[in-house]
Amino acid sequence: MGISIDEVKKIAHLARLELPEEVAQTYTEELSKILDYFASLKEVDTDNVQPTFHPLTWDTPMREDEVKPFEDIEAVLANASELWENMIVVPKVVKAP
Amino acid sequence: MNSLNLNRLTIKRALELLDEGKISSVELTQACLERIKKIDPEVTAYLYVNEEWALEQARLADEKRKAGKHGKLLGIPLAIKDNILIKGHPTTCASKILQNYIAPYDATVILKLKKEGAVFLGKTNLDEFAMGSSTENSAFFPTKNPWDLERVPGGSSGGSAVAVACRMGLGALGSDTGGSIRQPACFCGVVGMKPTYSLVSRFGLVAFASSLDQIGPFALNIEDAALLLEAISGHDPYDSTSAPREVPSFTQILQANANSPFRVGIPKEYFEHELHPEVGKNIEEMISLLKRLGHEVKEVSLPHTKYAISVYYIIAPAEAASNLARYDGVKYGLRVEGKSLIEMYKKSRAEGFGREVKRRIMLGTYALSAGYYDAFYLKASKVRTLIKQDFLKAFEEVDLILTPVSPTPPFKLGEKTSDPLQMYLSDIFTIPVNLAGLPGLSLPSGFTKEGLPLGVQIIGPHFRDDLVLSLGYQMERELNLEVIPPILKAL
Numbered sequence: 001m002g003i004s005i006d007e008v009k010k011i012a013h014l015a016r017l018e019l020p021e022e023v024a025q026t027y028t029e030e031l032s033k034i035l036d037y038f039a040s041l042k043e044v045d046t047d048n049v050q051p052t053f054h055p056l057t058w059d060t061p062m063r064e065d066e067v068k069p070f071e072d073i074e075a076v077l078a079n080a081s082e083l084w085e086n087m088i089v090v091p092k093v094v095k096a097p
Numbered sequence: 098m099n100s101l102n103l104n105r106l107t108i109k110r111a112l113e114l115l116d117e118g119k120i121s122s123v124e125l126t127q128a129c130l131e132r133i134k135k136i137d138p139e140v141t142a143y144l145y146v147n148e149e150w151a152l153e154q155a156r157l158a159d160e161k162r163k164a165g166k167h168g169k170l171l172g173i174p175l176a177i178k179d180n181i182l183i184k185g186h187p188t189t190c191a192s193k194i195l196q197n198y199i200a201p202y203d204a205t206v207i208l209k210l211k212k213e214g215a216v217f218l219g220k221t222n223l224d225e226f227a228m229g230s231s232t233e234n235s236a237f238f239p240t241k242n243p244w245d246l247e248r249v250p251g252g253s254s255g256g257s258a259v260a261v262a263c264r265m266g267l268g269a270l271g272s273d274t275g276g277s278i279r280q281p282a283c284f285c286g287v288v289g290m291k292p293t294y295s296l297v298s299r300f301g302l303v304a305f306a307s308s309l310d311q312i313g314p315f316a317l318n319i320e321d322a323a324l325l326l327e328a329i330s331g332h333d334p335y336d337s338t339s340a341p342r343e344v345p346s347f348t349q350i351l352q353a354n355a356n357s358p359f360r361v362g363i364p365k366e367y368f369e370h371e372l373h374p375e376v377g378k379n380i381e382e383m384i385s386l387l388k389r390l391g392h393e394v395k396e397v398s399l400p401h402t403k404y405a406i407s408v409y410y411i412i413a414p415a416e417a418a419s420n421l422a423r424y425d426g427v428k429y430g431l432r433v434e435g436k437s438l439i440e441m442y443k444k445s446r447a448e449g450f451g452r453e454v455k456r457r458i459m460l461g462t463y464a465l466s467a468g469y470y471d472a473f474y475l476k477a478s479k480v481r482t483l484i485k486q487d488f489l490k491a492f493e494e495v496d497l498i499l500t501p502v503s504p505t506p507p508f509k510l511g512e513k514t515s516d517p518l519q520m521y522l523s524d525i526f527t528i529p530v531n532l533a534g535l536p537g538l539s540l541p542s543g544f545t546k547e548g549l550p551l552g553v554q555i556i557g558p559h560f561r562d563d564l565v566l567s568l569g570y571q572m573e574r575e576l577n578l579e580v581i582p583p584i585l586k587a588l
Contacts, residue, residue: 003463015418015462016425016439017455018447027459034460034518038407038473044480051478052485054308054338055294055534057559061337075184075201079429090427091438 002032103128103264104581104588108173108321111267115162115172122162122172125267126155126216129174132588133218133265139584140241140250142259144179145187146219154216161214168214169328175210176266178257179220180227181312182301183207190303191235192225194430194449204301205336206270206312206329213328218266221256225451226421227277227305229253230523233514234453241510242284243582244549248507251281254315258285261315262582268325269315274306275409276502276527278313279539283502283552286541286580288322288569289315291527293560294534295340297326298333306416307338309409309531317580319540319570323347326562345563354567361387361568362397362495370402370525373505375545380501383542383553383572387499390571397491397498401483405529408484410521411464411477412532417454418461424449456517485533488556497568498556500526502539506549526554536562540569541580550580 005028012019012027019027070076073086082089114120130148137143151174158172177183180190182200184207189195203211210217224234232240232255240255242248243263250259254271258281261269271278273291282289290313297312304310314325330344363384368377387394426432426445433448435441450458464473491498503523513520530537535556542553553572557565 007463008459011459011463011466014466015458016422016442016446017450017458018440018443027456030456030517031460031463034410034521035463037518038411041404041407041476041480044401044404044476044483046476046479046483049479049482051475052481052532053478055485055532055559056338058341061341063334070202072184072201075199076429079198079201081426081432088428091435091441093438 003028003035103132104585106264106267107317108170108267108324111173112171122155122158122216123152125172126151126174126218129218129264129266132263135588136243136263136584137265139246140243140259140263141238142221142240142256142263142265143176143219144189144191144222144237144256147186150186151216151218158214158216168212169324170210171214172216173214173267174216174218176218176221176257176260176269177207178223178254178269178271180223180272180303181206181270182303183217183220187220188303190226191223191237192449192451192454193236194424194445196431198429202301205298205333207301209329209331221254221260221269223256224253225454226303226417227253227272227274228417228453228457230276230280230520231508231513232256232281233510234451236451239510242507243584244286245507248509248549249284251284251503251507253277255281257315258282258287258289261285261287261317263585267317268321270312270325270329271315272302272310272312273531274309274413275531276524278315279502279527279537279554280524282315282539284507284550286550286582287315287317288319288541289313289539290322290326290566291530291537292326292330292562293536295338296330296536296560296562298331298336298339300333300335304420306413307420308416309413311531319566319573320348320351323351323566340560342560347563347566350563351567351570354564355571357567358391358393359496359564359568360393360395360494362395362491362498364399364402364491364498364500365396366399366402367500367526370504372501375506376501376504376551379543379551380553383499386572386575390575395495397495399487399491399529401480401487402529404480405484405532406521406525408477408480408532409524409528410460411473412481414457414461415464415474416461418458418465421454421458453517481532484529488529488533488535492558496557497564500554500556502526502552502554506545506551530556535559536565538565538569540572541578542572542576543578548583
């Protein structure tokens with residue numbers, strides 16, 4: 001199967017990973033080898049097989065959507081790298097008009 | 098109490114001594130802390146030890162006992178894998194991206210252990226985000242095997258396995274996504290159990306691959322493992338995948354089944370795989386032992402075993418790529434500034450994640466991406482169905498299945514780090530169990546000529562964790578092994 005260096009760069013962008021050129025080359029080789037190993041799956045006949053996405057045998061349980069206060073909001077905020085009052089600061093996401 | 102006692106001290110025995118007033122939890126915790134000071138610099142199993150906190154919990158446990166209060170683990174010092182949240186203490190997942198993260202709440206298993214009076218000594222090392230089979234992928238340092246410091250302890254829960262093997266804690270919790278409890282337990286000569294998927298709540302376990310992850314215990318013997326499992330199991334409204342059913346008393350069932358004969362299946366495909374000769378010899382000995390105990394041993398077939406590694410290394414990275422998308426430098430974790438939001442994401446993730454984590458995120462993103470989803474993720478999920486059906490069919494004929502845990506004894510540090518695929522292949526016998534959601538146990542079963550520990554895996558049908566433990570208990574009694582790493586004998 002294999003994977004090209006351009007595909008690796010595209011995947012890194014989708015995965016939001018900065019990827020220096022020399023590392024991209026290593027990943028291309030490693031991922032190609034792993035993807036080649038996966039090729040054996042092609043020989044399995046799965047035409048009439050349903051996929052298994054999790055091992056549970058029952059349906060997703062439903063419950064009332066009740067609001068419960070979280071006790072320690074300060075402890076959550078304390079993990080953020082930049083705060084302004086009780087808000088988390090991030091780089092600007094909209095362009096000024 | 099002297100540390101020689103610690104070498105043979107089970108949780109069960111410690112509870113008796115505590116109840117009889119012969120030791121206090123403070124003394125017991127102190128002994129474990131001293132052991133950590135002596136041994137941990139050699140094996141580096143712990144990422145975080147907090148003496149003051151541990152002794153405070155121990156004092157509290159002693160007060161409760163004096164006041165006549167009970168708890169299944171009252172005053173017992175434990176080690177916790179560092180991907181399980183304990184409120185007010187670090188949870189790093191052995192990753193730079195969470196290096197400064199302090200858990201704002203308790204995992205459900207931690208709340209349950211607190212309710213039973215357990216004492217937490219600290220947090221143990223792992224492969225970053227539990228991705229690995231040797232604990233060499235920790236961003237901080239590798240953990241070493243106490244039986245041979247040049248060898249790996251297995252992974253990803255290597256720190257927890259070593260903590261118990263060295264008695265730097267009377268028991269421990271780990272997590273198992275493809276063998277991460279069973280393989281290190283096997284490599285370190287302790288009992289490790291991956292319970293049935295959904296038996297133990299994962300709320301507060303940092304997610305790796307949500308359709309596979311399960312928390313489970315490490316212990317010196319089966320009785321202790323059963324006790325720990327009993328304490329952490331049960332339905333949790335905070336985890337929608339947790340099973341809405343009663344938890345049986347595993348410790349009582351062990352005694353009730355102490356002489357029950359089982360039908361035990363040996364999957365022939367597991368022997369078509371290249372087995373290290375000493376692993377092969379040991380499994381033959383275990384089959385003889387089963388017969389001697391009066392169990393019916395028969396060959397079963399799990400024909401899709403050879404596809405398990407491919408299926409797993411598509412599904413687990415795909416789920417990981419989704420789960421780890423949350424580490425973006427915004428709400429918590431490492432933030433590396435960038436000119437734009439996307440640049441901040443990219444820089445934070447590139448610097449915060451280690452090589453194997455990035456490799457798997459890339460692999461998973463690829464397997465889920467437009468044009469490849471059908472060929473990889475969907476195809477793997479269909480073959481997963483066939484792997485699960487193999488087991489269900491086998492369990493029509495047998496009660497339990499016996500296999501090796503790992504195709505080789507513990508390997509050397511650095512031996513497989515340069516070839517990710519070689520590392521992946523070492524999980525061949527444990528991965529199918531996670532794909533099918535079954536309970537699996539690793540039991541110490543002997544030693545190589547060089548004196549390295551070997552282990553055997555017992556697999557059961559869904560929610561027959563009791564049978565898995567029961568057979569383990571019978572085999573353990575019959576084997577009656579002394580499993581103490583040489584490094585401890587000098588103490």
